[in-house]
Amino acid sequence: MPDRFMQTNLHRKTGVRRRNRGRPHNATDKAEVPHLCWLTVKIIRMRNVRKADLLSQTDCYVKLWLPTASFQEARTRTVCNCKNPVWNEAFHFTIQSAVKNILELTVCDEDTFTPNDQLLTVCFDVAKIQPGEKVHLNFELNPENQEELEVEFLLENIRDVSENIITNGVLVSRDVSHLEVQVDAIKMTSLFTRRDFTFAVKGSYEGRQDVSLGPCCNRRGSNTALFHYIKHSQANLEIMLPKESFFCGHSSDKRERGISRPLAVPLNSLDLRERVTVARGESYDVHVREEDGYKNLDLRLGFGLCAEEEDFICKRKKVVAAALKEVLQLDEDLQENEVPVVAVTTAAGGVRSMTAMFGSLLALQELGVLDCVSYISGLSATTWTMAKLYEDANWSQKDLKGPVDDIRRHVIKSKLRCFSLGHLKYYEKEICERKQEGHKVSFTDLWGLFIDSMLHNEENTHKLSDQQLALNQGQNPLPVYLSLNVKDDFSTLDFKEWVEFTPYEVGFLKYGAFVRSEDFGSEFFVGRLMKKIPESQICFLEGTWSNIFSQSFMDAVYLSGHSEDFWHRWTRGTESDIEEQPALPKRSHEQTTYLSVPKGCLSNTLRELMTGRPVVSNYHNFLKGLQLHDEYLEHDSFCMWKDTVLDSAPNQLNQMDDYLKLVDTAFFINTSCPPILRPERKVDVILHLNYSGGSQTLPLDLFSEYCSEQGIPFPRTELSEDDREHLKECYVFEDNSEAPILLYFPLVCDTFQKYKAPNVERSPSEMEQGRVDVSSCAAPYGTGLLTYTEENFNKLLNLCNYNILNNKHLILQALRTAVERKQFKSCSLLQSSRLC
Missing domain, CATH: 2.60.40.150 (C2 domain)
Incomplete structure (x- = not known):
């Protein structure tokens, strides 16, 4: 099933x-x-x-x-x-x-x-x-x-x-009803009289609809209001009628209407299988009729991979198997179940991370390892590298020196041209069009257009779904982009939900809910597509993924390593479990009754100041109207990513919000690992490329602690004090067959100072090229810098290229170990089946 x-x-x-x-x-x-x-x-x-x-x-x-x-x-x-x-x-x-x-x-x-x-x-x-x-x-x-x-x-x-429901054990989609409210004129009081009606159904997709009768209101369907709502909910139709005598369809009392409270009609009290009159005035009738709404879902409820990704993996394994045979010098071809899944993950760091990632990928291609990779995941500015590369459907099969030369020209040129009058007019036009299409615009859209202007010479209309062309033959690794969904008045530490983007789907790791990438940003209700909105250009998504303006004060406290306990006294509500008498028998999936006491005005004001984010990206919430399953807290996949203060408060989770609020992942943990660790992807080896500024071990420490708390299989990443003080270029962490093998590459200038290539020492005249400052405050690679000199660009590129090449033996050994693990597991399963 x-x-x-x-x-x-x-x-x-x-x-x-x-x-x-x-x-x-x-x-x-x-x-x-x-x-x-x-x-x-x-x-x-x-x-x-x-x-x-x-x-x-x-x-x-x-x-x-x-x-x-x-x-x-x-x-x-x-x-x-x-x-x-x-x-x-x-x-x-x-x-x-x-x-x-x-x-x-x-x-x-x-x-x-x-x-x-x-x-x-x-x-x-x-x-x-x-x-x-x-x-x-x-x-x-x-x-x-x-x-x-x-x-x-x-x-x-x-x-x-x-009631027919569809569920994945965490979310539930219920039946939707389609209510048609029609206003019919039964006599004209005056050719110049206009009568305005307002109808509302709280909790429906439409919310409120206005209908007018009279002059200039003769458009087809203008006398009809439509509502979609959960069929078996206790919905009321609220009606605001024009001034004149009226009576209710289910009452014989005639009243004179003035400015008063709206008339409320409980829909579950009516037999809506037939047309029912709910209100009648001297010159009009109001009728309602209900029909079953959409039967099929337009989103996917399930924690498994989508069919398109499974098909891609089958095709990619053939490419990977051939590449592994060559780089590992294997005597025989690998069988499909012997091919390990290798992923590249990254860390954020502005133009520094974008440039460094080009250097790392160039080295992986030179080693022949790039064709062994099935996934590349990115966050923040490393998504700029990925989006740029995937404009070419065969990028990994071509020499990457071409794209590197192109990005070099963009990085070293002045960014003042991005503020020219022509560019500003272009930004205004694009944002106006985006708003007219139905998107909710924000400053991050302008930021996305600015990024696009930095990296392109002309208008770029590339979309996320266009990247499917780069995957149709398994010719490139599958790109996975990462963002966080947050809530107002909550710090990122208290509430965040991982959202992944692939060319096939966009979805939540925690809820197992995914929409097609071309449908992301459209309006959904209870899993049904209600209003199709054109897919966003990828530059707007880049602005979302790398939103440097989304950091709150509490985020800064967390990332600085300071204790957040004091601040939580002000930013978290007061909640406590309470007893009811008499005590009821315990059921496995019931929640404890708890008492919540609101904070005072001063605490609320301070909370808003400390958790407020200058700018977030708003997208229509495709979870809207879905409800949580009665046993959702017991579902293993939900538990894997359950880490917010609201997980046990289903009424406050995101199913009722109109918009998702997406921010840069780096303001929580600077790594793009989470989507790679989905059990369904079965990743065997992770090449983690760290490009963060400051501490090179903090992202690893934070994510290792996170995985430990969540019960996510991840190797222990213990480093000695000597290693922390004198970092090497690569560390290999390997625990057991459940956790993937992790190769962690800090951004360090270790042996690169003396060697320009593996085992090739620098001459005295070349020593300056080996002095690359990537750690001090005065380094020319600060996260906020958007322009580098050509010399600094080349130094950083060559450094990251060297760090990969100089650790070829560790990379190949990890790949060999992964192959041996797969072969051993395959052999064990074969023996078990024979015994059976």
Whole structure:
């Protein structure tokens, strides 16, 4: 069965940063059939409610929010000036058992002249309640003051109603309904009268639609509003009617309409299989009718590789096998299952990293190793190198000295021409066109156009999907670009999600959700493509991947190596687990009930200042409308990348956000390794090319620690103090057969000072060419520098070229070890099959 329909879950992860293995899912267990349920929540009373101010008791009410069932907040009435308010009010929700339903109960103090105060929020996992049960619970909010919230729950199965869902065990796509709202004129009051209607369905893709009748409103379809929403959610159609007498379709009361609250029609109270009249005025009727929406998904839910990448790997293995036979001087051809997967990963560093990467790839090509590589991953400015190379569909089969000469001309020339009047007009035109196409523009788009002008002499219309031509015969390694998705008011350390870009797909490692690269930036809802927006030129993606303007103050604190504990006192909310009485039986995938108390105004202001990012790239969120599976926290693939403070708070994750907020990965960990470590890619050898400034070991230390905490197979990268003080050109880290072999290349000027080529010493006149300062503050290769002298460009290029060539023996030994591992594993599997 394809993994897009899987509902099995393998491991559970508890906590935020630590991973615990659970028992594997038993293949003989029967998967629970998803069904719809009717949840009744009765808010009974509170005891000893805390004061919001010193002058009086709290004017208390309770808000209920269950976004998986309804985007409408419900609330009790307000009980004024009372320490022990009593409500006894019941609320009803239709829920899907397959999704994670977290009910938020927020206790508020109503104020007359100022915004209402939120005192606390209780987050309760509805999975604790079994169908057919009525449960009376007391939530202990403050045991010392005996503050309690008393609530009653009743959960009942809804019979004879089913819903088709598609899930990968982490995300769930539900049925979508298509609602058509039509306004018909039944008589004309005046030829010059215009009547304006506003319709809204909260939680729908469209949100709000306006319809007008009268002069200049005769366009076909202008009297119709369309909405797409989750079929079994409790959606309301809110209608704002023009002034005149009207009555509701399900009421005989006739009223005179003025400026008032909108008319709300609960859609689940109507039989929408037929056309239904929901409002009628003296001169118009309002009808609604519902149809099933899109059946098939336009995104891929699954953690496996897409079919195009699997096909590429099959083709690439033939190229790799031939290359390995030559460089390792093997006597026999390698079988497909004996061919190791080799990846090149990089670190960021502005023009320094772009230039250095050209030098490293040139050396790998000279060694014959470039054809042994199946993946190249990049971040920040190394994506400039990759994007430049992949404009040529056969770049790795040609001499790279040509592209190097071209990039040299661009790096050494003045960048002032990028600010000429002609260029500025071009930038303005491109950004206006991008906005008209439907993209959300930002300063990073201007930055992307500037990068494009730095690296090209003329307009470049290349797109990410165009790079598929460079892969159709397996002739080049597959490029993988990396970015981070972040949230407002959270530091990157607290919230970030890995997003990978390939010529085939763009997607989240954590959620197993991918869209075609040509569809990235378009508008999606519940996994369906709603509005196709033209694919971005790759220069705009380069501006996103290398967004040097996205660093927050908290990011700088983290990267500087200082403790963030003090700052987290101000930037993290106050949350604690609480008990409910009586204690309910534990279920394997339920979440603990927790209490959240909001910070004060001063803390919130400081949090905004410390976590605010000057500029982020906004793209339409293709996860919008998808919901989290009830057992998502137990899914092994989710656990692998689960490392944010919101992972156990599904209502606050990204499925409801309109936009993704993408930033430069280097402001968290300066490495492009994460997508290469996806288990499905089965990478055996990693050549990690480090081009960062400052500490050459910090990115390795940070990522090694990250992998250890996440349980990601990665070799131990321990270095002695002597090695840290006197770095070599290459380090080999090898643990066991589960973790890939890692070759780490720091950006150092070790033996290069005395040797211009391996085993070729410099003459006295050539010693100056070996003095390359890549570490001091005064070095001519600072991350912010965009222009180099030709001499400095050549020095850096030659240094990185030499560091690869001088370690040929280590590279070939790692490749040989990887081949031997694959052959041993293949032999072991063959013997096992014979025994069976």
